Amino acid sequence: MLKNKWFYSSIFIVLFPIFLFVNLENNTENSSNQSTNLDEVSNQEMEKVIELNPDIMPMRIALANRYFEAFDYSSALPHFMYVAENSDDIDLKSLSLSQIGWMVYESGDINTSLNYINEALRISPKSLVAQTYRGIILIQQTDTRDEGILILDSLRSNPSLSEEDLSIIEEILEIYES
Numbered sequence: 001m002l003k004n005k006w007f008y009s010s011i012f013i014v015l016f017p018i019f020l021f022v023n024l025e026n027n028t029e030n031s032s033n034q035s036t037n038l039d040e041v042s043n044q045e046m047e048k049v050i051e052l053n054p055d056i057m058p059m060r061i062a063l064a065n066r067y068f069e070a071f072d073y074s075s076a077l078p079h080f081m082y083v084a085e086n087s088d089d090i091d092l093k094s095l096s097l098s099q100i101g102w103m104v105y106e107s108g109d110i111n112t113s114l115n116y117i118n119e120a121l122r123i124s125p126k127s128l129v130a131q132t133y134r135g136i137i138l139i140q141q142t143d144t145r146d147e148g149i150l151i152l153d154s155l156r157s158n159p160s161l162s163e164e165d166l167s168i169i170e171e172i173l174e175i176y177e178s
Helices: 002-033 043-052 057-069 073-086 090-106 110-123 128-139 142-155 163-177
Strands: none
Touching (some): 043 057, 090 110, 090 128, 110 128, 142 163
């Protein structure tokens, strides 16, 4: 009887890690296939998830950007502020500061707007969003127009810039370069 116990124990010791590895691999594949498509989630559902999990920064950014794109700045601002104050992710923090800066610019406060955008650039000097916003703001002011033109002109050759953004930049440059 004692021999059988050792035999079964040795089989268990050999087979258990294999079984565990196979199950973990299957669970990983299943969880990858079950990621949530945020296009199918309402703003209210996202708000509830964020309320229960305040540090879920990518969802906060996604929701804030939805509000931002709909010009619902009063709903977007608290989410961008939370990310700017609490995120360790430099890119998310820089994006949030840039978006806050643009909302402040839209409200008419150019100096405060540039403070936010400059902070975004300090954190992430290559931020396309912050560079674009800074260029657009500066090009519209007579005393900083040349600097704005230089910024936007340098962005033209950036391969990371989307076609839509490139088109907007070229339209703005066309207006102010003539």
